Amino acid sequence: MTNLKKYTLKDTWKEWEITLEVDHDQLTVERATLINEYWSDSEYRLDDANQDVVMAVIKMAAKQLVYAFLEFGGGICNTTEAAGYWTRDNLHNQEGWGGTEGNEPFGWCGIRLVSAEVEVDLDLEFQEG
Template structure:
């Protein structure tokens, strides 16, 4: 008997800069027990859970999104949808694998995009600051 699918989608968003990632989460894999292990790997574990009203699974999903946004910003940003138009148009699996292989996330599982942690990136809109986003102002010499 096969296990019933329990996949949900979540959006993690930085509201002041409009960075966002959409995540797919396999809740059969990301159990409260596994989420507690992942969350406890880093400092401030209790604070993250408190921010999510005691829900450790949501705290880990939110943290995955936050770490993913930071990774994307460090690499110059990323923008892709969950509907690839061609074979080289789906960046989600590449970004997901990169984070799965970071310490604390448990690694990848062959032929499975959710990895040990049970989370994958579906869409992203993380744009870095462009030339038109900044202004130059000359200051008086002091």
């Protein structure tokens, strides 16, 4: 039986929200440690996650996906097909995340995007100067 759990991470200032599903049979402490230590600032992420390396990697994955949405100009993802695309192209196939494994939606890292709402609403005031 698969050990799946959903996590919703929110940025309250910008009102962004992203929901990930994690297969904890895949994202073990050992695998999370490999992912976390691949990147610089691994100790900072551990401190931020109260020394829980799995949670540190989940938060890092959420940030990775939010940055991808921001680079695209923001967006909403609420279908399985779109979530699969975003997960594959912006997480699994990125360096350090282990790639995909066949049609497995969780990839090597054990994380998949379920939904996201990352809207960019710039309220800019221009002044002549």
